[in-house]
Amino acid sequence: MTSTPGGRPDFPLPVPNEDGAPFWEHLRAGELCIQQCTSCGRLQHPPRVLCPGCGSPDRDWAPMSGRGTVYSFVVTHQAIHPSFEGHLPYVTALVELEEGPRLATNLLDIPPGEVEIGMPVEVELVPVSDEITLPLFRRPSSPRVE
Ligand SMILES: [Zn+2]
CATH class of the missing domain: 2.40.50.840 (OB fold (Dihydrolipoamide Acetyltransferase, E2P))
Structure with a gap:
């Protein structure tokens, strides 16, 4: 049994999907970012194709x-x-x-x-x-x- 840095056990890892890929890319670059609708400003996690608030497909990533x-x-x-x-x-x-x-x-x-x-x-x-x-x-x- 191995442990990862930080002492976390060697659990199965998440597999990024297409919508979630930028979330993991930002983490790899050292930043926790959450998907944000650029129409209404709503933050949403997990990432989605359409904003559950206003239905817009326009999204960006906001640093937390x-x-x-x-x-x-x-x-x-x-x-x-x-x-x-x-x-x-x-x-x-x-x-x-x-x-x-x-x-x-x-x-x-x-x-x-x-x-x-x-x-x-x-x-x-x-x-x-x-x-x-x-x-x-x-x-x-x-x-x-x-
Ligand atoms: Zn929205």
Whole structure:
């Protein structure tokens, strides 16, 4: 069993599709960007062909601050794939970015018993292959200025 940089287990990786490819390209370049409708300004994730707000096909990619809060989470105690064995329990979190969109992700260095809904987190981009850099989240490195 190998571990990736950042201590994340060697889980199966996402496979980008055509709509999502720019999301992964931005991550690989070191930036967390979310698809934004250029007609109504709505941010949407996962990426879509048409804006669910106004139906426009005109889209761009907006850089995010990387700051957010834990909106919801589950602690998994049973391996659903052989690569997860030896890494239980682990946390899958839904992180709400301060700009609004929510990402399904994993948390770094936060034990399952310490995860709380509403806790502040910030993104850390973790390269796990030539193609894939994952947006994972950890506790903020410095106190947040409101
Ligand atoms: Zn729109």
